[in-house]
Amino acid sequence: MKWGCDMLLQQIVNGLSIGSIYALMAVGYSLIYSLMNFTNFAHGVVVTLGAYFGFYSLTLLSPNIAVAFIVALMFGGVVSSIIELTTYRPLLLKNSKRSYLTIAGLGIQIIVENLLIIMLGGRFKTYPLALFNTGSINFFGSNIGVIDLYILLISIFLLILVELYVNCTKNGLAIRSAAYSTDIASIMGVDVDKLMIKVFFLAGTLAGIAGYFLGIKYTAYPQLSVLSNKAFISAVLGGLGSLTGSVVGAIILGLLETFVSGYISSSLRDIFSFGLLVLVLLFRPTGIMGKSSEDKA
Amino acid sequence: MNEYIIGIIALTGIQLIAMLGVSLLSGFTGLFSFGHAGFMAIGGYVSALSVKYLQIPIFCGVILGVLAATLIGIVVGYPALRLKGDYFLIATLGFGEAVRQIIEYANITGGAKGLPDVAKAFNLPTILLIDILVIILLVNFLRSTHGRNCIAIREEETAAQAMGIDITKYKTISFAISCALAGLSGAMMAHFLQYLHPAMFGMPISNMLIITVILGGLGSITGTILATCILVPLPELLRIENIQSWRMVAYGVIILLIVQFKPSGLYGYKELTFKQIKKYIANLKMRLNRRRKSFD
Amino acid sequence: MTDNCILKINDLNKTFGGLAAVSDVCLNVNEGEIYGLIGPNGAGKTTIFNLITGIIEPTNGSISFCGEELVGLKPHEIAIKGIGRTFQNIKLFGNLTVFDNILTVAQAGSNYSLIDGFLRNKKCRRWEKELSQMSYDIIDRMGISKYSEILTSNLPYGVQRRVEIARALALKPKLLLLDEPAAGMNEDESYELSNLIKVIRDEFNVSIIVIDHHMDFIMDICNKITVLNFGKIIATGNGEEIQNNTAVVEAYLGVDEDD
Numbered sequence: 001m002k003w004g005c006d007m008l009l010q011q012i013v014n015g016l017s018i019g020s021i022y023a024l025m026a027v028g029y030s031l032i033y034s035l036m037n038f039t040n041f042a043h044g045v046v047v048t049l050g051a052y053f054g055f056y057s058l059t060l061l062s063p064n065i066a067v068a069f070i071v072a073l074m075f076g077g078v079v080s081s082i083i084e085l086t087t088y089r090p091l092l093l094k095n096s097k098r099s100y101l102t103i104a105g106l107g108i109q110i111i112v113e114n115l116l117i118i119m120l121g122g123r124f125k126t127y128p129l130a131l132f133n134t135g136s137i138n139f140f141g142s143n144i145g146v147i148d149l150y151i152l153l154i155s156i157f158l159l160i161l162v163e164l165y166v167n168c169t170k171n172g173l174a175i176r177s178a179a180y181s182t183d184i185a186s187i188m189g190v191d192v193d194k195l196m197i198k199v200f201f202l203a204g205t206l207a208g209i210a211g212y213f214l215g216i217k218y219t220a221y222p223q224l225s226v227l228s229n230k231a232f233i234s235a236v237l238g239g240l241g242s243l244t245g246s247v248v249g250a251i252i253l254g255l256l257e258t259f260v261s262g263y264i265s266s267s268l269r270d271i272f273s274f275g276l277l278v279l280v281l282l283f284r285p286t287g288i289m290g291k292s293s294e295d296k297a
Numbered sequence: 298m299n300e301y302i303i304g305i306i307a308l309t310g311i312q313l314i315a316m317l318g319v320s321l322l323s324g325f326t327g328l329f330s331f332g333h334a335g336f337m338a339i340g341g342y343v344s345a346l347s348v349k350y351l352q353i354p355i356f357c358g359v360i361l362g363v364l365a366a367t368l369i370g371i372v373v374g375y376p377a378l379r380l381k382g383d384y385f386l387i388a389t390l391g392f393g394e395a396v397r398q399i400i401e402y403a404n405i406t407g408g409a410k411g412l413p414d415v416a417k418a419f420n421l422p423t424i425l426l427i428d429i430l431v432i433i434l435l436v437n438f439l440r441s442t443h444g445r446n447c448i449a450i451r452e453e454e455t456a457a458q459a460m461g462i463d464i465t466k467y468k469t470i471s472f473a474i475s476c477a478l479a480g481l482s483g484a485m486m487a488h489f490l491q492y493l494h495p496a497m498f499g500m501p502i503s504n505m506l507i508i509t510v511i512l513g514g515l516g517s518i519t520g521t522i523l524a525t526c527i528l529v530p531l532p533e534l535l536r537i538e539n540i541q542s543w544r545m546v547a548y549g550v551i552i553l554l555i556v557q558f559k560p561s562g563l564y565g566y567k568e569l570t571f572k573q574i575k576k577y578i579a580n581l582k583m584r585l586n587r588r589r590k591s592f593d
Numbered sequence: 594m595t596d597n598c599i600l601k602i603n604d605l606n607k608t609f610g611g612l613a614a615v616s617d618v619c620l621n622v623n624e625g626e627i628y629g630l631i632g633p634n635g636a637g638k639t640t641i642f643n644l645i646t647g648i649i650e651p652t653n654g655s656i657s658f659c660g661e662e663l664v665g666l667k668p669h670e671i672a673i674k675g676i677g678r679t680f681q682n683i684k685l686f687g688n689l690t691v692f693d694n695i696l697t698v699a700q701a702g703s704n705y706s707l708i709d710g711f712l713r714n715k716k717c718r719r720w721e722k723e724l725s726q727m728s729y730d731i732i733d734r735m736g737i738s739k740y741s742e743i744l745t746s747n748l749p750y751g752v753q754r755r756v757e758i759a760r761a762l763a764l765k766p767k768l769l770l771l772d773e774p775a776a777g778m779n780e781d782e783s784y785e786l787s788n789l790i791k792v793i794r795d796e797f798n799v800s801i802i803v804i805d806h807h808m809d810f811i812m813d814i815c816n817k818i819t820v821l822n823f824g825k826i827i828a829t830g831n832g833e834e835i836q837n838n839t840a841v842v843e844a845y846l847g848v849d850e851d852d
């Protein structure tokens with residue numbers, strides 16, 4: 001393995017690219033977590049479906065990659081909202097324990113993953129890469145994949161949009177206040193029910209796009225949802241409950257993973273991420289930008 | 298008896314131990330571990346490999362496996378358990394995946410091809426004996442002040458703290474016991490099947506542990522035993538095309554239904570005690586006697 | 594009654610983000626007193642309870658209990674030192690019977706080890722018997738014997754509140770914090786409760802701090818009262834002094850009751 005500068009730049013772009021995909025997933029997860037205080041296991045499902053929606057859009061609908069992008073985005077949002085309405089809403093109305101919500105999400109993940117295996121076969125679906133610019137550009141002597149660059153740029157753009165939405169719009173203010181306390185927010189006139197659908201829709205679109213990107217980079221397969229673990233780890237790294245934190249955590253995770261993968265061994269990648277998680281839990285549990293959990297009490 | 302049937306009963310008995318561990322953790326302490334099969338893997342591989350390469354007796358290998366699972370559990374779990382929030386969930390999830398990756402890629406574990414020629418041990422009578430022992434110890438634990446503390450944590454964590462219970466300590470104790478039992482189960486499986494393979498310890502297995510305990514009913518040893526006896530033999534009895542995936546879909550649906558409509562599962566928060574069985578038999582006798590008298 | 598000060602709160606402050614929930618609160622509770630903590634909703638009363646019991650940490654200030662500093666201790670350590678409490682929204686162990694609720698808390702310090710518990714040996718069984726006895730004793734003295742085998746989630750509201758108090762007493766506390774024990778009660782029930790609380794103070798030898806909104810109830814049982822508004826103390830004194838204090842009357846009648 002060359003340790004040269006050209007390799008380094010390539011690894012950095014790779015790391016940022018995968019990190020930005022993690023960030024898309026992590027932001028969606030964090031939005032839901034900070035609002036409703038539970039881990040949405042169905043999140044991985046939306047990512048997986050995003051990958052499949054993208055695939056089928058390209059192969060059955062139109063070979064236009066922008067159309068596929070929109071399809072993955074829209075369906076991701078819709079599926080996520082449907083899950084909220086049918087599964088989580090009734091439980092929340094009953095004041096169920098948070099762990100039951102997580103278990104329900106697990107149930108959905110099991111159902112969808114296995115239905116995908118039954119209906120579409122367990123083997124992966126490779127995206128028709130001829131439709132994409134699989135070339136690379138030469139940048140300061142290193143070969144950087146065009147796809148990675150596009151993914152990185154589009155993700156950054158989307159993340160900035162989300163940041164603006166949450167921090168500068170009225171809806172975003174509602175989200176932030178409800179994240180602090182849903183009771184106070186509803187007293188202040190926020191329609192928490194409508195807000196939840198909006199948040200789930202938003203998280204779903206990001207997840208769908210992430211799935212599309214993952215499908216391009218890795219192919220679509222039913223167990224893709226396991227990559228949402230990276231979203232959870234990113235959120236912890238950055239600080240559970242902090243949106244910016246989850247983005248920062250995701251980028252760092254993506255970079256570190258790529259370095260470990262490139263310079264040490266690719267089979268150690270997940271073990272490394274987990275090890276990093278344990279270290280953070282041991283020495284800095286609130287994460288890089290974490291809020292004290294007290295403020296959520 | 299048919300060897301095949303013996304095998305199924307034995308496997309059920311072995312899985313039961315891991316299920317009981319998860320029951321203690323989730324059903325009685327209210328914590329959910331989403332990668333618990335990883336501890337079964339540790340127990341299994343540490344035992345199998347130490348017997349093979351360190352030439353120690355199987356009995357010692359199993360103990361080593363259990364110790365390894367417990368210690369690693371404490372190291373991985375404690376940092377997360379002392380925090381409020383979904384840290385424990387994420388840590389156990391990541392752990393399960395990490396373990397699976399390690400055993401798939403390490404040479405010593407045979408990697409993705411599996412580990413054959415594991416030393417043989419454990420027949421049905423031994424397994425059932427160990428089951429009974431574990432159940433007795435677990436029931437004793439739950440009836441003791443330590444068990445009650447765990448249950449209090451499940452019920453109302455803040456109140457438990459305000460009543461003098463060190464919740465981090467007891468969450469760790471509960472988790473450690475569940476890891477030990479998972480490790481024991483994994484080790485027994487290794488030596489009974491004489492074979493180990495990473496697929497035996499993946500996400501689907503971790504999910505099955507949770508599904509079984511929830512179906513049986515949280516907070517019930519009886520429920521866990523019932524559900525284990527139903528769900529573990531099931532895949533052996535159904536061997537048709539795609540049926541395994543449909544089975545999982547069914548489980549997912551059952552989970553959703555239980556969580557929505559009957560969170561207490563089959564037998565939640567209740568136990569079948571000897572007192573109840575004696576009463577039932579006495580009742581039965583009384584009714585039979587009455588019947589006999591009415592015929593005279 | 595010896596004028597032994599068992600709880601001393603000095604310059605207690607707690608801010609959440611930018612919001613000052615508790616500002617410069619000073620409070621002294623003497624042994625054998627029933628102390629009232631009143632004020633409009635959101636005045637910071639439950640926050641003070643949470644600060645005393647260690648659920649949250651103060652921004653600054655000190656809380657000393659029988660000479661020992663509580664700030665920085667974990668909630669369970671504070672409970673074991675002898676402070677018991679009930680909660681505004683009842684936090685009983687719902688899936689357990691009344692007896693089991695009390696039994697869980699009936700600790701006699703540290704009793705038997707894990708191993709003893711697993712083996713259920715003589716030592717364990719002896720302790721269990723003792724703990725059982727203690728629990729039945731408390732249940733009798735609190736007058737809830739007929740409910741002892743019923744799941745607490747199936748109990749009527751008023752009985753649940755009584756059970757919660759009994760459970761806190763199982764800790765053998767020197768100080769009992771009652772958070773709105775009379776909430777949802779009618780006149781007769783709160784009259785019964787006020788008698789019960791006085792009896793508890795005498796029989797269990799415990800000092801009590803009460804948060805509540807029922808003025809008759811508070812005036813009836815409290816030796817001393819502190820009135821809070823917006824996290825600050827606006828008056829301290831006995832029942833008469835408080836009732837005649839203009840700032841107090843304003844706080845309750847004049848200003849908007851914000852959350």
